[in-house]
Amino acid sequence: MNQHTRFNLPICLAVEDDALFHSDAIVRRYIPDIIGQKTIVVSEQFLIDLYKDKITEISRDFGNAEIVAIDSASFDGAVAIAKKVCIEDVKVIIGIGGGRVLDTAKYAAHISKAVYICMPTSLSNDSLASPFSVLETQDMARKTLPCKIPTAIIVDTNMIASAPLGQTLSGIGDTIAKHTALYDWKLSAAQTSSNVDDFAYALARMSYDSVYHCDEKDLKSRVFIRILSRALVMGGLAMEIADSSRPCSGSEHLFAHAIEEYYPQVKISHGLAVAMGSIPACIFQGQSPDGLINFFHTYGLDFSPQSYGITPDMFEDMWLKARTVRPGRITVLNDIQHDRALLDEIYQRMVETA
Numbered sequence: 001m002n003q004h005t006r007f008n009l010p011i012c013l014a015v016e017d018d019a020l021f022h023s024d025a026i027v028r029r030y031i032p033d034i035i036g037q038k039t040i041v042v043s044e045q046f047l048i049d050l051y052k053d054k055i056t057e058i059s060r061d062f063g064n065a066e067i068v069a070i071d072s073a074s075f076d077g078a079v080a081i082a083k084k085v086c087i088e089d090v091k092v093i094i095g096i097g098g099g100r101v102l103d104t105a106k107y108a109a110h111i112s113k114a115v116y117i118c119m120p121t122s123l124s125n126d127s128l129a130s131p132f133s134v135l136e137t138q139d140m141a142r143k144t145l146p147c148k149i150p151t152a153i154i155v156d157t158n159m160i161a162s163a164p165l166g167q168t169l170s171g172i173g174d175t176i177a178k179h180t181a182l183y184d185w186k187l188s189a190a191q192t193s194s195n196v197d198d199f200a201y202a203l204a205r206m207s208y209d210s211v212y213h214c215d216e217k218d219l220k221s222r223v224f225i226r227i228l229s230r231a232l233v234m235g236g237l238a239m240e241i242a243d244s245s246r247p248c249s250g251s252e253h254l255f256a257h258a259i260e261e262y263y264p265q266v267k268i269s270h271g272l273a274v275a276m277g278s279i280p281a282c283i284f285q286g287q288s289p290d291g292l293i294n295f296f297h298t299y300g301l302d303f304s305p306q307s308y309g310i311t312p313d314m315f316e317d318m319w320l321k322a323r324t325v326r327p328g329r330i331t332v333l334n335d336i337q338h339d340r341a342l343l344d345e346i347y348q349r350m351v352e353t354a
Contacts, residue, residue, distance in 0.1 A: 007240045010129065012152040015229045017222065019156040020054045020096075020119060024061035026154055027117065034115050037091035039065040042081060042105040047097050047121055051159070055096060058119075062094065073100035074136040075143070081108035090114060098122045098167065099134075099270070107133035110147035118150035121159055122167035123228050125174040125271050126207075126248060129153055129236025142260060149240050155229045161220045168219050168228065169301050170271030175231045176292065177252045177274040178208040180281035184250030187285075188330035200242035207234035207248075212295060219299065251284065251322065251331035252277035258321035268308045276303045280319065280346045284332045293353055304354030305347055316343045 012030035019026065028035050039062040041055065048055055048069055059065045068084075070077050085093065085108065093112075095105025096119045109116030110133075120128045127134065129149055137143045160168070182204055189196045210231045216224040238247040245253075255277030259266050268276070275296065282289040296303050305315050323333050 007243070008131075008149055009237065009240075010150050010153050010233070012154070013230070013233055014153070015155040015157060015226045017157050019154050020051075020058060020159060021156075023058055023117075023119065023154050027152065030152060031115070034092050036063065037115075038089055039063060039092040039094060040081075040085065040090050041065050041067045041094045041096060042108070043067065043069060043096045043101055044071070045069040047101070051096070051121070054156075054159075058094065058096070062092070065092075065094070070101060070104050072136060073103045073134065075107075075145070078104045078107040078133070078135060079111065081105070082112035085109075085112040085114050092117065094119060096121060099125055099127050102128050103133040103135060106150065107135060107145060107147050115151045116148070117152045117154065119154050119156070122163040123155075123160055123171035123225070123232055124167040124269060125171060126232040126235035126239075129233040129240075130245070130248075131236070131240045131243075132245060144245070149236060153233060155225070157222050157225045160225045160229075161222070165219060166269065166272075169299065170269040171228055171232055172211060172219075172299060173269075173271035173273075173275030173278075173301060174248075175207055175211045175228070175235065176295065177250075177271075177278045178204045178235065178248055179212075179292065180252045180278045180285060180287075181246070181248050181250035182208075183285050183287070184281075184331040185246040187332060187335070188246070191330055191334075197242045197247075200238040200247045203234045203238040203241065204247035207231040207238065210234075212291075217298060250281065251333050252281040254322035254325055254329065254331060254333065255280070255318055257325040258318045261325060262321050263310075263314065263318065266308055266310060266314075272301070272303075272308075275301055276305060276308075276350075277322075279303060279350055280343070281332065283342075283346055284336050296354075302354055304351045306351045307354065312344055312347050315347050316340055319343060 014026045092115045093109040094117045095102045235248045252274045256273035279289045
């Protein structure tokens, strides 16, 4: 069977002003057969309070859908929602929120076979359209689980424009990290005699290029929000086509996972962590990081480890741990010796140039 007959694509990607106020019309336009089906809305309590009018209207538009609040992105929470969906004959799950909500709703829809409609309140990473959910399992450990991508993605540009700037910067970081991820994917393919899927590679590269070469510098402009939305979705589709996270995740992501798993006290978003990791990854790969550094300056993305309370000792340990967090994932870290002097030099350079 041709591998390109296997993947799923969203039926709709709507990026519009006030899209959440007319989401029912968008759904009716693209997937009319789900109108009138029993629906639940999954979100977080603070978002339900913050966007009370919009979420209440969405609930009303979808047959007075029950609103379910989650407090974390956990495997148990997703399974509990899936159980509810199956027992109560719910056919549609709408996720309204950031990464935690969207990963939970996406996995619940996957295991319950419900239609999943994704409505992000921020553009903080490419999980909104990816075929994976990152969920807490036991003792705060996080596991990346394969699942089905959304049937529809509806982005309200006004809502994204009002989201905290840090969340948009995080989404930029996750997109720009594809530069080093794609290098690592090719490296891994060459060493394992596996293939790089040309379509997945091209989509991930287009995702990166659309943001890296973007002329619009205002992060709250409708133009930039549209470009970033599509870039994050393209990254998700690249992973779906490749049947792997390789188009979007390389050594810079291993660094971010090391922070998440071993240094939970460091307060940094996933996207900003991979942006920070992409600069050393560039250097390890023999690429110049100057382009990335200039790009991060343009948008005011702070990539200095010191800004997040990361000391040189922690920085070295994070890169040491990065080699072990995903056994079997080949990146440039497999090809280079662990070098404290080089890491100290990179750390200093990042502090001085941020």
